Amino acid sequence: MVTIGDVAKAAGVSRSTASYALTGKRSISTPVRQRVLAAVEELGYTPNAGARALATSETKVLGLLSRFLDDEFAPAMLQYVLGVTNEARALGYDTLLVSEEDGVHALQRLSSSRMVDGFVLLNVAEHDDRLPILSAAPQPGAMVGLPADTSGFDVFDLDFVASGRLMVDSLVDLGHREMVLVSQPEDVVVRGGAYVWRLANAARARAEERGVVLHHYFGASSQPQIGTDLHGYLDAHPTATGLLLNNEGAAAALPSVLSARGLHAPHDISVIGRYSTDFARTFSLPFTAIDSAADELGRRAVRQLVARIEGGATTALPHVLELIPPAIDDRGSTAPPRKAL
């Protein structure tokens, strides 16, 4: 393996001079720098990451902790992951992906062994057991998902309260008076996925304000059940003219449910979902939806995290709490109600 010593020797300078020529941390005369760079090129030198990490206490690696749970629709998680890895790379960092079930343990392991410069947490729960560990860790962390206590963290999430209102308003503005909301499975809520409640409560409150009827259901936690359940909801509320879905699995199942019933959106029923644009494209989902902005959230979390890492303790960067306002991708699945079904 070629080391910086080899480069120094080839360029006829000391190791420290070679180092300064490469890092630019001290001024080096142009001819010397050129010789060093030429030697690097010729020998094909690349710094040893371990050695550099040891000397500088910087690894240029971020730890990405996620959970991939079936009932929260694992495939949708991929968009967050890719947002993180792509942005990290653009900023000069690599990403260590940890899918370990025991997130607390993983966090401790990576933190105390100094394998990463910072953490990105996905799927953060209301009372997430990883947060106390993260607080105590010397590395900073940013997260996607809104915990109960955000103090001391950089937090990014979709604004689910505004999303719930927006869903209801969109349909009520069109003239709908009765609708059904299908949330994520209740398991998700129990586990701390408070976003489900935030959206549902906001939708319910707004429906009440506007004097319309909203029926709320949790989706089935076993996926094969979800189509059957959708039929059940439609059977139970024959006069409902709108369907709100905060559940990717239900959205994926809906097209066949509708066609089985001979219904067409928006002619017979109006539909608004909440999932990412990529997700919609991948599954040819024809429904108007609030974009969950997965990629964007991942990227923002990384940008903030890197800013904090590189800012060091010098600049006291204030902690941020960014709730992205919901944006609707109109795919034409909403319209004024034709009549009660």
Add this chain to the structure above:
Amino acid sequence: MVTIGDVAKAAGVSRSTASYALTGKRSISTPVRQRVLAAVEELGYTPNAGARALATSETKVLGLLSRFLDDEFAPAMLQYVLGVTNEARALGYDTLLVSEEDGVHALQRLSSSRMVDGFVLLNVAEHDDRLPILSAAPQPGAMVGLPADTSGFDVFDLDFVASGRLMVDSLVDLGHREMVLVSQPEDVVVRGGAYVWRLANAARARAEERGVVLHHYFGASSQPQIGTDLHGYLDAHPTATGLLLNNEGAAAALPSVLSARGLHAPHDISVIGRYSTDFARTFSLPFTAIDSAADELGRRAVRQLVARIEGGATTALPHVLELIPPAIDDRGSTAPPRKAL
């Protein structure tokens, strides 16, 4: 930060003794070892990963190189990724996920900076430009996907030739005489995804052998088109009684296509797909399918890779080429043909 020096001091021994007590590479008396372990516990010592990597030339990290392309159905890739990360962790390794478009560059970067002990390549193409780099790298590599030349590599893939035959045989054995095969988009083939051809050619050859008719199509590369295309295939071949899908996107779109036409599997048409069990569960896909064994392939690749890393140069581990025989998950979407449609 607490170092091994602190531990040694607390235990009243030298640094080297502390190291030997922890690694077990030399015999240490029981009382001394106990004192060292007690000190570790008390001080909360964890070895610094960078320093250890520098000293031992082992990072305990694997590099995972993947591509997430829309037309190859990115969500399905997640199953491979999770198979890799979970198995790696079980064997004591962490996983650096690289989604970089430029896989060659990423490979060089991670290899020459000694950030990882080995590589797992997903989505390997017929003539993959990463393979020459991998051959020259000092770290070993294992892959999922079958390149033209496998010499010098550990290769794992589903047996797509046997899969093509199995699909055809399954339906012909039931009495079907005419069927339609929908492959991945042609883009995938052009990019080197030879598995598409391997399955299609094998299916075609077997159909000919058995004297039945097989119509072959590539799916649309833009997903919204795929449902329309499926309708087109069914319109074009009204007497076909079987549908073979080597295309996750088409499988996802099929339920609504069928119900729009008032068809039910297997009553009106028999369907066999090729996708993972997790994928089927997630999307409530009701079709009998060959399991793509994504998780299993990822795990096998990691097991072999780690064996090679830890075997060192001592044991000359032979390179393996494992093609997993296709297994059918019967979800009841095949039956003898009722009649021509």
Add this chain to the structure above:
DNA sequence: GGTACGAATCGAACCGGTTCGACAATGATG
């Protein structure tokens, strides 16, 4: 014309582990 200063470079120390060689104590062997 002496002094002060900045630029350019070098040698040595350091980061935190592992590992080699030496050495003392112990026990077994002839």
Add this chain to the structure above:
DNA sequence: CATCATTGTCGAACCGGTTCGATTCGTACC
């Protein structure tokens, strides 16, 4: 009882970078 091997421990060197302090040289300044 001298010898030899074995066991347990220590000090020092090493892995490959970065960084601090000191030194040299040339130039600007008063």
